[in-house]
Amino acid sequence: xRRLVTGERVDVTDGSGxxxxxxxxxxxxxKLELAVLDKRIEPxxxxxxxxxxxxxxxxxxxxxxxxxxxxxxxxIVPWAADRCVAVWRGDxxxxxxxxxxxxxxxxxxxxxxxxxxxVTAPVDLVGAVRRVQTAARAIVLDPSGSQPVATVGVPDIxxxxxxxxxxxxxxxxxxxxxxxxGAIAVRLGPTVLRASSAGVVAAGIVLSRTRWA
Numbered sequence: 785x786r787r788l789v790t791g792e793r794v795d796v797t798d799g800s801g802x803x804x805x806x807x808x809x810x811x812x813x814x815k816l817e818l819a820v821l822d823k824r825i826e827p828x829x830x831x832x833x834x835x836x837x838x839x840x841x842x843x844x845x846x847x848x849x850x851x852x853x854x855x856x857x858x859x860i861v862p863w864a865a866d867r868c869v870a871v872w873r874g875d876x877x878x879x880x881x882x883x884x885x886x887x888x889x890x891x892x893x894x895x896x897x898x899x900x901x902x903v904t905a906p907v908d909l910v911g912a913v914r915r916v917q918t919a920a921r922a923i924v925l926d927p928s929g930s931q932p933v934a935t936v937g938v939p940d941i942x943x944x945x946x947x948x949x950x951x952x953x954x955x956x957x958x959x960x961x962x963x964x965x966g967a968i969a970v971r972l973g974p975t976v977l978r979a980s981s982a983g984v985v986a987a988g989i990v991l992s993r994t995r996w997a
Contacts (some may be wrong), residue, residue: 788816797893799900800825819871826898829995832943834859836912837981838950841869844980845880846887848948851984853891856991857877860888861915862906867952872906881905911959912947916965919945924954925960925982929971933989936970944990948983 788811789793796804796818803826806818835847835857845862852860855871862884864872872880885903907915916922920942923933926949938944947967949958963969972985 789852795896796817797898799889799898800913801828801898801955801973803898817921828899829856830941832858833919833987833990834861834915834919834943834945835987836861836863836915836945837983838863838865838954838979839868839870839872839880839906840949840979845870845886846883848980848983849854849884849887850891851901851981852987853888853897856897857901857906857983857985857987858899859902860884861904861912863912863947864908865907865950865966866909866955866958867950869950870962870980877906897979907960907962911952913961913965915945916947916967919943919966921945922962922965922967923947923970923986924959924967925972925986926954926969927958927971927976929969931968933970933986934993936968938990938993940994944994946972946983946986946990948986951979 788808790808790811792808794806794808796806803824804818804820809819810817812944835852837860839845840864849860888901888903920939922934922945924947977985
């Protein structure tokens with residue numbers, strides 16, 4: 785707000801598609817007044833990109849959420865995978881989700897998004913499988929995947945689910961369950977990325993073939 789001056793253009797959004805095109809009429813310490821020039825509704829992006837993100841340790845979860853929001857993910861699902869070091873339970877789960885949501889909101893504002901991403905409640909393997917079952921396309925990142933993510937067919941509408949495992953990788957049981965639900969195992973490239981960055985790269989590749997095209 786401190787950088788805004790009278791006469792400058794600024795957009796205001798409710799995070800659900802409504803955008804008000806405004807001009808600054810007054811700015812000062814703790815004060816900002818705007819005049820609305822026009823309003824518009826941005827359609828919800830298609831296809832929807834959902835990232836099921838295994839919960840990283842430390843602040844890497846917030847880093848992943850920030851980058852996923854900037855790149856354009858629509859839904860971020862914290863996943864309590866078997867090999868996750870960080871465990872969300874009770875009050876910690878509530879506080880951790882709140883931090884992820886706040887990070888997503890701030891990143892969405894910085895990125896000037898009309899639609900803010902949703903950070904859902906954490907899920908276990910059963911919840912992840914249910915999400916895969918209803919997706920138009922689901923992919924799970926796996927260094928030994930049968931094909932590159934860039935070659936997987938992606939739909940123009942519906943939900944694309946990208947599953948990111950923990951630093952130690954997903955277990956055989958998790959891999960089998962996700963594959964049984966319809967997820968395709970794909971690899972990003974010749975190197976292995978961290979859990980906090982792999983989803984961002986995968987989402988960018990998917991979006992470059994859909995909404996960015």
